[in-house]
Amino acid sequence: MNVPSNLKYTKTDEWFDPSSGAMGLTDYAQTQLSDIVFVEILLSVGTVIKPGMAAASVESVKAAAEIYAAVSGKVSMVNEALAEKPETLNSDPYGAGWMVKIQNADASGLMDAAAYEKYCEERSH
Amino acid sequence: MTENIYDKTGGSIVEPTIFELSSPGRTGITFPATDVPNTSLPQSLLRKELPLPELAEVDVIRHYMHLSKFNYSVDGGYYPLGSCTMKYNPKINEDTARLPGFTFTHPLQPIESVQGNMALLFTMQEWLKEISGFAAISLQPAAGAHGELTGVLIMRAYHESRKDSKRIKMLIPDSAHGTNPASSGMVGLQIVQIPSDPNGNIDLAALKAECDETVVGLMLTNPNTLGLFDEHLEEVVKTIHGCGGLMYGDGANLNALLGILRPADVGIDVMHFNLHKTFSTPHGGGGPGSGPVGVTAALSDFLPAPIVDIVDEGDDEVPPLYGFVTPEKSIGRVKSFHGHFGVIVRAFTYIAMHGPDGLRKISEYAVLNANYLQARLRSTFHIPYDRICMHEFVAEGMVAGSDVRALDIAKRLMDYDFHPPTNYFPMIVHEALMIEPTETENKDTLDAFSEALIKIAAEAKTNPELLHEAPHKTLFGRMDEVKAARELVLCCWLPEDYANL
Amino acid sequence: MTYIPHSPKEREAMLATVGVKTMDELFKDIPAKHRFPKLDLPPALSEMEAAAELAGYAGANATTQSFVSFLGAGVYNHYIPAAVDHILRRGEFYTAYTPYQPEISQGTLQAIFEYQSLMANLTGMEVSNASHYDGATAVAEAANMAYAQFRGKRTKLVISPTVNPQYRATLRTYTQGMGLTLEGDDPNANLDAGPGALEGMIDENTALVIVQYPDYFGRIYDFNQLADKAHAAGALFCVAANPTALAILKTPAEMGADIVVGEGQPLGIPLSFGGPYLGFFTTQKRFIHKMAGRLVGETVDSRGQRAYVLTLTAREQHIKRERATSNICSNQGLLALAAATYLSLLGQTGFRQVAELCYQKAHYAAEKINKVKGYSLCFDTPFFHEFSVCCPKPVHEINDHLLEHGIIGGYDLGQDYPALKDHMLIAVTEMNSREEIDLLVDVLEEASHD
Secondary structure: OOOOOOOEEOOOOEEEOOOOOEEEEOHHHHHHHOOEEEEEEOOOOOOEEOOOOEEEEEEEOOOEEEEEOOOEEEEEEEOOHHHHOOOHHHHOOOOOOOOEEEEEEEOOOOEOHHHHHHHHHHHOO | OOOOOOOOOOOEOOOOOOOOOOOOOOOOOOOOOOOOOOOOOOHHHEOOOOOOOOOOHHHHHHHHHHHHOOEOOOOOOOOOEOOOOOOOOOHHHHHHHOOHHHHOOOOOOOHHHHHHHHHHHHHHHHHHHHHHOOOEEEOOOOOHHHHHHHHHHHHHHHHHHOOOOOOOEEEEEOOOOOHHHHHHHHOOOEEEEEOEOOOOOEOHHHHHHHOOOOEEEEEEEOOOOOOOOOOOHHHHHHHHHHOOOEEEEEHHHHHHOOOOOOHHHHOOOEEEOOOOOOOOOOOOOOOOOOOOEEEOHHHHHHOOOOEEEEEEOOOOOOOOEEEEEOOOOOOOOOOOOOOOHHHHHHHHHHHHHHHHHHHHHHHHHHHHHHHHHHHHHOOOOOOOOOOOOOOOEEEEOOOOOOOOOHHHHHHHHHHOOOOOOEEOOOOOOOOEEEEOOOOOOOHHHHHHHHHHHHHHHHHHHHOHHHHHOOOOOOOOOOEOHHHHHHOOOOOOOOHHHHHHO | OOOOOOOHHHHHHHHHHHOOOOHHHHHOOOOHHHOOOOOOOOOOOOHHHHHHHHHHHHHOOOOOOOOEEOOOOOOOOOOOOHHHHHHHOOHHHHOOOOOOOHHHEHHHHHHHHHHHHHHHHHHOOOEEOOOEOOHHHHHHHHHHHHHHHOOOOOOEEEEOOOOOHHHHHHHHHHOOOOOOEEEOOOOOOOOOOOHHHHHHHOOOOEEEEEEEEOOOOOEOOOOHHHHHHHHHOOOEEEEEEOOOHHHOEOOHHHHOOOEEEEEOOOOOOOOHHHOOOOEEEEEOHHHHHHOOOOOEEEEEEOOOEEEEEEOOHHHOHHHHHHHOOOOOOOOOHHHHHHHHHHHHHHHHHHHHHHHHHHHHHHHHHHHHHHOOOOOEEOOOOOEOOEEEEEOOOOHHHHHHHHHHOOEEOOEEHHHOOHHHOOEEEEEOOOOOOHHHHHHHHHHHHHHOOO
């Protein structure tokens, strides 16, 4: 399981990059979902978000999941390319699989990589 | 075999589609020439082309005969599908439903001209009342999920009629079928999930903690999807009623209770029946079903309209006149007309042939068959909630010392000419295999099924690849479901139309 | 009679394996005071007796076979080719389960894929689902889909009062808990105002505009302008269409429809006193993720063979649960097969023939009835196979008279529209011969006197 050390994480499997403001779905989550076939990003540029707000809807061949805003802030960019190629979330969840970029983000309350890794291990029972 | 010139998937064709079999100029069924003077059709209103196939009748028949050979069916073999009650579909039901006196009646005919149908519907309502203990029945809903939606709407309407508008939550056990929360969601209710306890019952403490004046009610399947009768049913009902909520009964598992228990007697307020499960009407490859709803007297004013009632009592000389009535506070219509009449005739025939003793026998043998299989399999597959089950039980589809999972076991069963059991449901059991034999399977079939599963468990250890790649003996192998979802091909067209797409 | 195969000896052996002595012991968890109720039902019948009993019920009805029928209003008396039922009676089709195990369900899956294709081709849309319960619930599901498409931000539905009253009633029931408003759903509105009457109701809060084609009164309208108005406001446009009419009329797709639904009963499905019927649902590809209902897609299997499978299943209730667009599970699988076989047997030529016969005979009937003193055609809009007749007396009186002469008359529109008392909706299909139409005209004439 890939857990980049420069990112922050939520209990609902979103990652956040404080340097770029990007947010997405973790490697753990995409593995659980397996082949993703549909992504619908529910936020648009300019939306003011709070943690826990519905950010995206993801469907795979066998499952469905909701993605929540990891931080508070304002949406500055939306990854439109994901709608055409949802499988990017599987192949490159931390790179090309970014979902939204957020400015003026408040990332307090997020886990660091080590805490998230431990959290995932505990869940896997 | 037709060359695959326009097929995107690149697979070899086993049976061409009806469009690929089309040949311009071929005719199938034609009709007599018009016998009235001509009225010219207004050209500006007409379509230019009608891109439907052209085949002779023999071509159509052969095509569907070929397709039929690809299907497993109850007429061909055993379906141990938990929660589906795939019992034998009696052939007499197919004949009675097709009587011209039924099939050639229009639902809007004057009721005096269809008293045979009206009497049948009225009697069916009465019989379902007797079987379940409910005070009133609607035969209108088209399927189980439709009955659930109807039931949830009734519960909501009841609370609103008492100006009890704080009730916005529906309590649903974690073992529930997806249609339960989906139906509640459609009505705008919030879903609160109630966990199960280690013995497979509803967790009473969790239930009590959630039960308050914001609760519409509890949607309970009993026996539940683990095949277990809740050991605290009385307490569950008392709790929900105690906080002013209503009890919804999902009747999918009624096959365990015919002549054994009447849901209304234990405090269920509203319940749907699945005629295509408990009452033997065929599954049709995905319908039609029929989902009548039963309610207590307190809820009968809210039933969907119309229901059948006696509108003129008649006397010694004149039989009663049956008609359609609208309950006083009806939630309204949930579909057109008054229900799946053709399906109801089948279920009616079934109940008529069984009588009260036969109905009880159904449940006795359904439960015996399930317990027999459970006994034969418990040393091979772990049964997490291991006690006397009702008409179904759930085992874990895993084998110690092997990476084989429920999916592989399911696929390998096809090589033994069995349809797989329900798998990955209920979600509270890991690698769940939900097995419901029904009462119409004989002991030899159950023994053969047990032996197949035991063999498969052995194969899981000695030759797991065999299971991972299963099925091997069927005409078709495992499907590329990712390709299907990512490269959506949902339609086909006539060959000449592909150039225009 | 039961279908339980066990011999007493087998029962004993099985009880022993389970470890109980009697059947009753299996039910020890059932609360004792309610256990084993005595059901007051008639005693069991043998198959022979049941056949006679059901024949008795069936025999107590007047039918569209024994009587001449001109009754439509949503479902129609069409000829069903013999081959349709022969296919439906194959146990491999009708006793099969939902095709969740595609390896052993290719018959059902390919048949549904072909049904989807036939319906898409018929309506001019890009995709079709595997069916809804009927035309009424298909309209309700169109509303569900539009609501989901706009994520609940648009809360108005605009619906023509000339849409089938049962469809509108079903829509009202379905939308009870959704916080939606319905505009246009008024049986007292001006029913002759045409589609333009709805334009003023469309705004930025409108999710869906719904019309019927031909409308409930049988009339054909052009919806291009209305569709444009809907789209200009960002709303979706839905047409509930009669499938037989689509054999010859312009498709709703050509008029700008985003969703085309309807009642598929005319496609090889018997009247059967109200059901089971077939709700068809077709739309454009860009909406399928919000569409409810099963969907069959094409793929390849592990042996490189073209095959079919239920796809985009994550939309459905068993995965999305409370977040699903709809709760639908069982649909109308066998009736979709009936429609597919019907359309395949008739093909382009036969299906057009049926539609033209309906059109010709209905216009012949309308012209003759219009000439009978006391009767007149209520509307002068072009129509397909149904038309409204203004009668000299209450419709039920005329229908009583018709019934005495072996005729099932048209539908009393006054039951649904207060302004249309004494209006009868008459349907004519390929099943009505010229003689039967002439008889209707004669008896109508007679009925106007006494």
